[in-house]
Amino acid sequence: MPDSISKSVLGFSRPYLPSKRAFSGLMVLTLLATLFELGIPLIARELIDRLSIGNIDRMVMVILAAAVIVAAIAEYFAAVHASKMGLSTVQRLRFRLIGHLVNVQTIKLHDQHSSELAAQVMTDTDELKDIFSSDLAALIGGVLSFVAVIALLLWMEWRLTLVLLGCLLIGALLITPIALSMSSLNKQILQQHAELTRQCTEWFRHHELVKVYGATPQVEEQAQAALDRYYKLALREARALALIGPISNMMLMTSMIALIATSAYWIAEGTLSMGTFTAFLLYLFGLTFPLIGMGMFFANYQKANGAAERLHALANLPTENLKPGSAAARIRTLRVEEAGLQLGEQQILQNLTLPDMQRGLVMVSGSSGSGKTSLLRTLLGLYPLTHGQIYVNNQPLSLTQLGSWRHRMAWVEQEPALFQATVRDNLCLGKTQVDDAEVIQVLHKVGLAAWLERIGGNLDMLITEQNHQLSGGEKQRFALARALVRPFDLLLLDEPTSALDTQNAKQMMSTLIDLAQSKLVLMISHDHSLFSHADQIVQLENGKLVNILPKQAHLA
Numbered sequence: 001m002p003d004s005i006s007k008s009v010l011g012f013s014r015p016y017l018p019s020k021r022a023f024s025g026l027m028v029l030t031l032l033a034t035l036f037e038l039g040i041p042l043i044a045r046e047l048i049d050r051l052s053i054g055n056i057d058r059m060v061m062v063i064l065a066a067a068v069i070v071a072a073i074a075e076y077f078a079a080v081h082a083s084k085m086g087l088s089t090v091q092r093l094r095f096r097l098i099g100h101l102v103n104v105q106t107i108k109l110h111d112q113h114s115s116e117l118a119a120q121v122m123t124d125t126d127e128l129k130d131i132f133s134s135d136l137a138a139l140i141g142g143v144l145s146f147v148a149v150i151a152l153l154l155w156m157e158w159r160l161t162l163v164l165l166g167c168l169l170i171g172a173l174l175i176t177p178i179a180l181s182m183s184s185l186n187k188q189i190l191q192q193h194a195e196l197t198r199q200c201t202e203w204f205r206h207h208e209l210v211k212v213y214g215a216t217p218q219v220e221e222q223a224q225a226a227l228d229r230y231y232k233l234a235l236r237e238a239r240a241l242a243l244i245g246p247i248s249n250m251m252l253m254t255s256m257i258a259l260i261a262t263s264a265y266w267i268a269e270g271t272l273s274m275g276t277f278t279a280f281l282l283y284l285f286g287l288t289f290p291l292i293g294m295g296m297f298f299a300n301y302q303k304a305n306g307a308a309e310r311l312h313a314l315a316n317l318p319t320e321n322l323k324p325g326s327a328a329a330r331i332r333t334l335r336v337e338e339a340g341l342q343l344g345e346q347q348i349l350q351n352l353t354l355p356d357m358q359r360g361l362v363m364v365s366g367s368s369g370s371g372k373t374s375l376l377r378t379l380l381g382l383y384p385l386t387h388g389q390i391y392v393n394n395q396p397l398s399l400t401q402l403g404s405w406r407h408r409m410a411w412v413e414q415e416p417a418l419f420q421a422t423v424r425d426n427l428c429l430g431k432t433q434v435d436d437a438e439v440i441q442v443l444h445k446v447g448l449a450a451w452l453e454r455i456g457g458n459l460d461m462l463i464t465e466q467n468h469q470l471s472g473g474e475k476q477r478f479a480l481a482r483a484l485v486r487p488f489d490l491l492l493l494d495e496p497t498s499a500l501d502t503q504n505a506k507q508m509m510s511t512l513i514d515l516a517q518s519k520l521v522l523m524i525s526h527d528h529s530l531f532s533h534a535d536q537i538v539q540l541e542n543g544k545l546v547n548i549l550p551k552q553a554h555l556a
C-alpha cells in the first residue's frame with residue numbers, strides 16, 4: 001500500500017480520495033444549494049413585507065417557488081455526488097487493503113485471525129465512508145450556511161447576533177469533549193466487533209466439536225460476555241452521540257427565545273419590520289441543520305480517527321517483495337547451505353545443509369516438530385532464512401524473483417486448504433486458462449475418478465467451508481490434483497499419504513515416482529514403508545540434518 005503518512009483519517013485516506021474535480025463538483029453543488037437556501041428567507045421577507053401593505057407581487061412568488069425548487073434539486077445532486085465520493089473512496093481503500101493483506105509476509109500474519117482482518121476491511125472502512133460522503137457535504141454546506149447566516153444576521157442586528165454567537169460558543173464548548181472522546185471509544189468498539197466476529201467464526205466453524213464436547217453452555221457464556229462488552233461500549237457511544245442533537249437544539253432554543261423577546265419589543269416600537277423578523281426566524285431554523293451537521297461531522301471524524309488508526313496498523317504490515325531479482329530459471333539443482341530459521345524465540349532450523357538435489361524423489365523424515373514443514377515453507381519463500389542460503393542452479397535464491405520462483409513449484413500442504421468455491425476454481429487456483437478436459441484427466445490420475453463420478457462429473461459443484469464433499473483421503477488427493485494441473489519443476493508434499501489407505505497410498509506413490517523421472521519431488525513422510533521408493537532420504541532432528549541416505553544405502 002502507499003506509505004500512510006499519518007494515522008488520522010485524512011492522512012490515511014489521502015491516496016484513495018476522489019479527484020480534485022470530484023471535490024470541486026461537490027463544492028459547486030453544495031454552494032448552489034446553500035446559496036438558494038440562504039436566498040429563500042430574503043425573498044420571503046420581501047414577499048411578506050409587500051403582503052403586509054396589501055401588495056400581492058406574483059413575480060416575487062414565482063421567484064420564491066423557483067428558489068425553493070432549485071435548492072431542493074441542488075441538495076439532491078450534492079447528496080448523491082457526496083455518497084458517490086464516499087463509496088468510491090472506500091471501494092479503492094478496500095481494494096488496496098485486500099491486495100495488501102494477501103501479500104503481507106506470512107510470519108507477520110501469524111498472530112492475526114482471518115475473520116478479524118475481514119471484519120476490519122469491511123467494518124472499519126465503513127467508518128471512513130460516512131466522512132467522505134454525507135458528513136463532508138454536511139460540513140461544507142454547514143460552514144457556508146453558518147458564515148453567510150452570521151454575516152446576514154450581523155448586518156440585520158449586530159447586538160442580537162452577538163448574543164446568538166455567545167450561545168453557540170457555549171454549545172461548541174459542550175460538544176467538543178464529547179466528540180473528542182469518540183476516537184478512542186470507537187477504536188474499542190471496532191476492536192470488540194472484530195473480536196466478536198472472530199469468536200463467532202470459531203464457534204460456527206467448529207460447531208461439531210462444540211456439540212460433541214457439550215460445549216454449548218460455554219460458548220453461550222462466552223458469547224454473552226462478549227456481547228455485553230460490545231453493548232456497553234456501543235451504549236456509551238450512543239449516549240455521547242445522543243447528547244449532540246439536544247445540546248445543539250438547546251442552544252438554538254435559547255438563542256431563539258432571546259431573539260423573539262427582543263424582536264417583539266422592537267416590532268412594538270416600530271423599529272423592526274415583520275418581514276425582517278420572519279427572515280431572522282427562518283435563518284435561525286436554517287442554522288439548526290448546519291450546526292447539528294457540523295457537530296456530527298466533528299464527532300464522526302473523531303470516530304473515523306479511531307478506525308483509521310487501526311487500519312493504519314494493518315496497512316503498515318510489511319508485504320513480500322515479489323519483484324526484485326532475476327526471473328527463476330528451470331530448476332536443475334537445489335541446495336541448502338547452513339540454513340538457519342528463527343521465529344520469535346524459537347530456533348527452528350539450525351545450520352541445515354542439504355547437498356545438491358536433482359530430479360528424483362527425496363523423502364524428508366524426522367520426528368514431530370523437527371522442522372520438516374518449516375523447511376518446505378522456507379523453500380516456498382514463506383519463512384525467511386535468518387542465515388544461510390538456498391541455491392538454485394548454484395545461484396542464491398535470495399537474488400531470484402520470489403514470484404517467478406513460486407511459479408516453478410507446486411505444493412501439497414499438510415492440511416489441504418479448500419476454498420468455499422467450485423471444484424474447478426479450487427483446482428485451478430491461480431491459473432488463467434482452465435481446460436476442463438485436463439482437470440478431469442488429473443482427477444483420474446490422482447485416483448479421484450470414482451469421486452468425480454459420484455458428483456456427476458460436476459466441476460461446478462460448490463465445495464463448502466465444512467467440505468463434507470471430500471473425505472480426508474480424498475482431500476489429500478484433491479490437493480495433489482491442484483498441484484498437478486499446473487507446470488512445475490519442484491513438487492513439495494507435506495505428508496500427502498497420511499490419510500490414505502494402502503491401495504491409494506500405493507497409487508499416489510506410483511504417480512510421484514513417475515513425476516520424479518523428470519522433476520524434483522520433495523516429500524515429507526513419517527511412513528517408513530514408503531521410504532523404499534525414495535532416491536534420497538533426508539532425516540531431520542531439532543532443525544538439524546542428522547542423516548542423509550541414498551536409495552541403495554537405505555535399501556541395504
Ligand SMILES: Nc1ncnc2c1ncn2[C@@H]1O[C@H](COP(=O)(O)OP(=O)(O)OP(=O)(O)O)[C@@H](O)[C@H]1O
Nearest residue numbers: 110343344346348367368369370371372373374375
Ligand atoms: N510460524 C511459527 N512461529 C513459531 N514457531 C513455529 C512456526 N512455525 C513452526 N514453528 C515451530 O517450529 C517447530 C517445527 O515445526 P514444523 O511444523 O516444521 O515441524 P514438523 O517437523 O513438520 O512436525 P510434524 O511432523 O509434526 O508436522 C515446531 O515446534 C513449531 O511449533
